[in-house]
Amino acid sequence: MFFLTPVLVAVVCILIVWIFKNGDGSSKRRKGEPRARAEVHPWVDEDLKDNTDLHQGEEDANDWQESEEDVEHIPFSHTRYPEKEMVKRSQEFYALLSKRRSVRFISNEQVPMEVIDNVIKTAGTAPSGAHTEPWTFVVVKDPDVKHKIREIIEEEEEINYLKRMGRQWVTDLKKLRTNWVKEYLDTAPVLILIFKQVHGVAASGKRKVHYYNEISVSIACGLLLAALQITKVYLEKVAFTSSLML
Amino acid sequence: MFFLTPVLVAVVCILIVWIFKNGDGSSKRRKGEPRARAEVHPWVDEDLKDNTDLHQGEEDANDWQESEEDVEHIPFSHTRYPEKEMVKRSQEFYALLSKRRSVRFISNEQVPMEVIDNVIKTAGTAPSGAHTEPWTFVVVKDPDVKHKIREIIEEEEEINYLKRMGRQWVTDLKKLRTNWVKEYLDTAPVLILIFKQVHGVAASGKRKVHYYNEISVSIACGLLLAALQITKVYLEKVAFTSSLML
Numbered sequence: 001m002f003f004l005t006p007v008l009v010a011v012v013c014i015l016i017v018w019i020f021k022n023g024d025g026s027s028k029r030r031k032g033e034p035r036a037r038a039e040v041h042p043w044v045d046e047d048l049k050d051n052t053d054l055h056q057g058e059e060d061a062n063d064w065q066e067s068e069e070d071v072e073h074i075p076f077s078h079t080r081y082p083e084k085e086m087v088k089r090s091q092e093f094y095a096l097l098s099k100r101r102s103v104r105f106i107s108n109e110q111v112p113m114e115v116i117d118n119v120i121k122t123a124g125t126a127p128s129g130a131h132t133e134p135w136t137f138v139v140v141k142d143p144d145v146k147h148k149i150r151e152i153i154e155e156e157e158e159i160n161y162l163k164r165m166g167r168q169w170v171t172d173l174k175k176l177r178t179n180w181v182k183e184y185l186d187t188a189p190v191l192i193l194i195f196k197q198v199h200g201v202a203a204s205g206k207r208k209v210h211y212y213n214e215i216s217v218s219i220a221c222g223l224l225l226a227a228l229q230i231t232k233v234y235l236e237k238v239a240f241t242s243s244l245m246l
Numbered sequence: 247m248f249f250l251t252p253v254l255v256a257v258v259c260i261l262i263v264w265i266f267k268n269g270d271g272s273s274k275r276r277k278g279e280p281r282a283r284a285e286v287h288p289w290v291d292e293d294l295k296d297n298t299d300l301h302q303g304e305e306d307a308n309d310w311q312e313s314e315e316d317v318e319h320i321p322f323s324h325t326r327y328p329e330k331e332m333v334k335r336s337q338e339f340y341a342l343l344s345k346r347r348s349v350r351f352i353s354n355e356q357v358p359m360e361v362i363d364n365v366i367k368t369a370g371t372a373p374s375g376a377h378t379e380p381w382t383f384v385v386v387k388d389p390d391v392k393h394k395i396r397e398i399i400e401e402e403e404e405i406n407y408l409k410r411m412g413r414q415w416v417t418d419l420k421k422l423r424t425n426w427v428k429e430y431l432d433t434a435p436v437l438i439l440i441f442k443q444v445h446g447v448a449a450s451g452k453r454k455v456h457y458y459n460e461i462s463v464s465i466a467c468g469l470l471l472a473a474l475q476i477t478k479v480y481l482e483k484v485a486f487t488s489s490l491m492l
Contacts, residue, residue, distance in 0.1 A: 076347055081478050083358050090364035090477040097371045097469060101322055112329050118336035125343045126468060130418040172376040172457075211418075218461045222372060222468015223343060231336040232327050 100229045106184035113139075116190055119227035126220035129211030134197040135220050141190055149193070150185035157182065194221060346475045352430035362436055365473035372466035375457030380443040381466050387436055395439070396431035403428065440467060 081089065120137045128134060140146055157180035161170060185191065196217040200208040210216075327335065366383045374380060386392055403426035407416060431437065442463040446454040456462075 076349055078345075078478065080355075086477045087358055087360045087364070090361045090368070090473060093473050093476045094364045094368045094371075097368050097473070099324075100371055100373075102373050103322055109326075112333055114333045115336045118333070118340045122336070122340045122343050125340075125346055126471070127346075127348050132418075172378075172455075209418075214460060215464045215467075218464030219468040219471065221461075222465040222470075223472055224468075225372070225465065226469055226472035227336060227339050227343070230339045231332045232324065 097226065097229055100225065104178065104184070106188045108187050108189055110189050115231055116192070119224055119231065120192065122227040123220040123224035126216065126223050128216035128220075129213065132197075132200065132208075132210045132213070132216070134200070134210035134213035135217045136195040136197060138193040138195065139190060140193060143186070146188075146191055147186055149191060150182055153185060154180050154182055192224070194224075343472065343475055346471065350424065350430070352434045354433050354435055356435050361477055362438070365470055365477065366438065368473040369466040369470035372462065372469050374462035374466075375459065378443075378446065378454075378456045378459070378462070380446070380456035380459035381463045382441040382443060384439040384441065385436060386439060389432070392434075392437055393432055395437060396428055399431060400426050400428055438470070440470075 080086070116139055120139070123137065124133065124135070126135075140149065161180050194217060196213045197210055198213055199210050202208045326332070362385055366385070369383065370379065370381070372381075386395065407426050440463060442459045443456055444459055445456050448454045
C-alpha cells in the first residue's frame with residue numbers, strides 16, 4: 001500500500017567560508033545620489049549573511065573587472081493568454097502541484113537520464129542574486145557512492161535528533177514518524193545532490209561573493225520540484241536536514 | 247521595445263528573533279539507538295541557524311504537545327507516464343521555464359485575482375521543515391501602500407549600494423544596469439510580498455521554532471515563479487535585496 005517513488009531529491013548543502021567586503025565608503029554614488037540614511041535595519045544585514053559568517057577582508061576591485069562587459073538590456077516580448085485561459089492554466093497547475101507529497105518509501109524503478117537532465121536544466125533557469133547562479137547539481141547513480149552518502153547523512157541526522165535540534169524537533173517530527181534511518185538513499189536509483197556555492201572563484205584566484213546564495217539555490221530547488229511533478233517522476237524526499245562533505 | 251510585465255514578485259523577508267533550544271540530553275533515543283558521534287560538522291549547525299541568531303532558552307516540552315496527534319501514513323498511488331511521455335513533458339516544461347526573465351520594466355496591465363490566488367496556493371504546496379509552512383503571502387493592490395513599500399525598499403537598497411554590500415556588489419550589478427530606484431513597485435498592479443516566519447506561536451503563547459524557514463520559503467517562491475510562468479503572467483522582478491517592516 002505504501003507509495004513508490006523513483007527519484008530522491010536530497011537538498012544537500014556544503015558551506016564554505018566566504019569573504020564579504022563591507023562597504024568602505026569608497027564606493028561611488030550613482031544616479032539620484034540621495035544620502036544613505038542612518039537607520040540601517042539589522043534584519044537586512046542578517047539576511048545578507050546568508051547563513052554564513054561575514055569576514056571583512058581586503059579585496060581589489062580589479063579582481064571583479066572580468067565580469068564587467070557592457071551587456072545590453074534584451075528586449076522581451078510575449079503574448080498574453082486570454083484571462084479565462086490564464087485562470088484555467090493556473091488552476092490546472094495548482095491541481096497538479098497540490099498532488100506532490102513528501103513520500104518516505106521510494107521505489108527502485110529506473111528513470112530516463114534525459115528526464116533527470118531536463119529537470120536539472122529547469123532548476124538552472126532560476127533567478128539568483130546578481131545572476132551568480134550559485135548552485136551545483138550532482139547526480140549519483142553508483143550504489144557504493146549512494147551508500148556512502150547515506151552513511152554521512154544518517155550520521156548528521158542522528159546528531160540532529162539526539163543533540164542538535166532539541167526536544168521540540170523530536171516532538172514535532174514524532175507525528176511524521178521519521179527518524180534518522182534513510183534507507184531510501186540506497187533504494188532510489190538516482191540521487192540529486194544540490195550544493196550551494198557560498199562563493200565563487202575569480203580568475204585571479206580570489207573568492208567572489210555569491211549574494212543570497214541560499215535563497216537562490218532554494219528557489220532553484222522549487223523549480224526542480226515543479227519539473228519533477230510535471231513529469232510525474234514522483235519524487236522525492238527533500239532532505240533539508242542533511243549536509244555532506246564530498 | 248522593452249518588455250511588459252504585470253506582476254511583480256518581491257521576496258520580502260521579515261526577521262523575527264526566534265528561540266532555539268539546543269538539545270539538553272533529555273531527548274530520548276529512538277529506534278536503532280546508535281551513539282551520536284563526537285564530530286559534529288560545524289557547517290550543519292550554520293545551516294540550521296537559518297540566518298538568524300540562536301538563542302538558547304528554556305522551553306517546556308508540554309508547549310508542543312498540541313501538535314502531537316497520531317497521524318497515519320497516507321497511502322499514495324500514482325500511474326507513471328510512459329518513458330517517452332516523461333521525457334517529452336520534462337522537455338516542454340524546461341522550454342517554457344527557460345523563457346522566464348527577470349524583467350525590469352513592468353506593465354500596469356491588470357491580472358485576474360483568481361490567478362493570483364491560484365499561484366499563491368501553488369506556492370503553498372511546497373515542502374517545509376517539519377511541515378511548519380513558515381510563509382506568509384501578502385497581496386498588495388492599494389497604490390498608497392505600494393508606494394510606501396517602494397519607499398522602504400528603495401531606502402534599504404540605497405544602503406545596499408552605498409554601504410552594505412561594498413564595491414564588488416556595485417561592480418557585479420553594473421552590467422545589469424540596476425540601481426536602487428524601483429519605479430516598478432508603483433507600476434505593477436499587484437505586489438506579492440513574501441514573508442518568512444522565523445518562528446510560530448504555540449497555543450501557550452510561547453514561540454515555536456520554524457526549522458529551515460528560509461530554505462522552505464524560498465522553495466515556495468520557486469513554485470510561485472513556476473506557476474506564474476505557466477500562466478504566462480509575466481512576472482516579475484524577484485527582489486532579493488529587500489526587507490520590509492510592516
